[in-house]
Amino acid sequence: MxxxxxxxxxxxxxxxxxxxxxxxxxxxxxVRGAATDSARTLLRRLIEQHGPVLLLLRSGAATPICLPARDFHPADGDVLVTRLPWHTEFWMSEDNYMRFTRDHLTVDVRSEITEDAPTTSLEAIEQSRFVLRVRPLDATEAAAAAAAPPPRTGADRLR
Known part of the structure; x- marks a missing residue:
């Protein structure tokens, strides 16, 4: 199962x-990811306005960006980390995936926009940005993650 x-x-x-x-x-x-209530609320609003969306943590980035799902063309090394509410996929670059291999990622929202915030992200219209809270996997989560099949990558999605 x-x-x-x-x-x-x-x-x-x-x-x-x-x-x-x-x-x-x-x-x-x-066991690798979740979204806070405020992130779920913002995701729902963005989906209502733009259709299916996804989150992407690019190489070297500190915060994920939100894109229309139809505009995302994964690179071979991009990794699908988790699915959030409303079939929202959360992808990241291979180097970020290796960095967060032993961590649980919680997607949250900040209502402040700073100068370094990505303006191409859909949530910028809402004067918000998605942020990540990171904590180590506990023993049960680590065992479940180890037993799970390998994550999908951009190469798998293109097939």
Whole structure:
């Protein structure tokens, strides 16, 4: 069974607080990445305005940029790190992927725009920018990442 097919379970309770079973939640997208509520809200707005989008962390960049999915032409070494809400793919260059191999990446939003912020990114219109919060994978996440198949690359996407 693929990791993405595994459903997380949560206990449900009746009105008196007694446990009455489990229910499936959203499929586990990835142990490597997530998005905050503010990032999910901004992604939804951008998708409503521009259609499908994706995030890309280019080589040497500190923050990801948001592009219309139709405008992205991955290089062979680009790596698909995770899928965020609403089928939003998060890609990065091979050197960044190697840099973050043992890390969990959380996509967040800052409402400030600085001079070094990429103006070609879709969220700049919203006076915001996507940023990454990085933390080491815990033991469970590291084991799941090690057991997962290798990530897709730009070379795979072109086939």
């Amino acid at each position: 693929r990791r993405s097919d595994v459903l997380r379970q949560t206990r449900t309770r009746d009105r008196r607080g007694r446990c009455c079973g489990t229910r499936a939640l959203m499929p586990d997208r990835s």
